[in-house]
Amino acid sequence: MRLSAGSACTDARECATGYCADGHCCLVPACAEGAYCGGAGGICLNKQVTGSPTACKAPYECLSGFCVDGFCCESACTQTCRRCDDPTTLGRCVPMNSGADENAAPACAAPKRCQGGTCR
Numbered sequence: 328m329r330l331s332a333g334s335a336c337t338d339a340r341e342c343a344t345g346y347c348a349d350g351h352c353c354l355v356p357a358c359a360e361g362a363y364c365g366g367a368g369g370i371c372l373n374k375q376v377t378g379s380p381t382a383c384k385a386p387y388e389c390l391s392g393f394c395v396d397g398f399c400c401e402s403a404c405t406q407t408c409r410r411c412d413d414p415t416t417l418g419r420c421v422p423m424n425s426g427a428d429e430n431a432a433p434a435c436a437a438p439k440r441c442q443g444g445t446c447r
Contacts, residue, residue, distance in 0.1 A: 332369030344369060349387045363387045375399045378418030395420070396430075407431040408441035 329343040334352045336342050342352035346369075353364035358371035365388065366372045374390045375381055382397045383389055389399035393411075396404075400411035404420035408428050413421050422444025428435040435446035 333367050350385070361390065376418075377401050378416075380417060391418075405431065407433055407435050407446050408444045 330336055330341050330352050332342070332344050332352050332354055334342070335350055336347040336352045337350070339345055339347040341347060344352050344354055346353045346356045348355070348357050348364035351364045352369050353371070354369045355364070355371065358364050362371040362373055364371055375383060375388055377389070377391045377399050379399055383394040383399050384397075386392050386394045388394055391399055391401060393400040393403055396410050396412035398412050398417050400418050400420060402420050404411050406420075408423045408431070409420050410423050410428070411418055411420055413419075423441035424443060426441055427437060427439075428441050428446070435441050439446050
């Protein structure tokens with residue numbers, strides 16, 4: 328049995344629609360520029376702009392191509408002690424002023440902490 332439209336997929340052969348786009352069984356072979364397949368029922372949705380308050384789960388959901396810390400970001404923001412989910416600057420890769428940054432490479436983890444964008 329093939330997967331229904333909107334289901335997660337890795338190959339078009341898995342989908343009843345015959346199309347797998349952006350990891351979902353889609354109603355069309357590919358969405359228009361500025362959109363991605365991921366809506367209920369396999370519909371195309373508009374990509375989010377950088378700084379949108381709506382959370383993202385994957386890079387293809389963002390016009391920038393970067394979904395970092397759950398929000399569309401201006402860059403990959405992979406430096407240690409940087410984040411894109413600061414509520415006052417959503418979507419901007421800004422220095423972390425406190426806490427740990429365990430997702431970065433290299434990580435800044437206890438007993439060290441981020442202070443002003445530096446792991447100390």
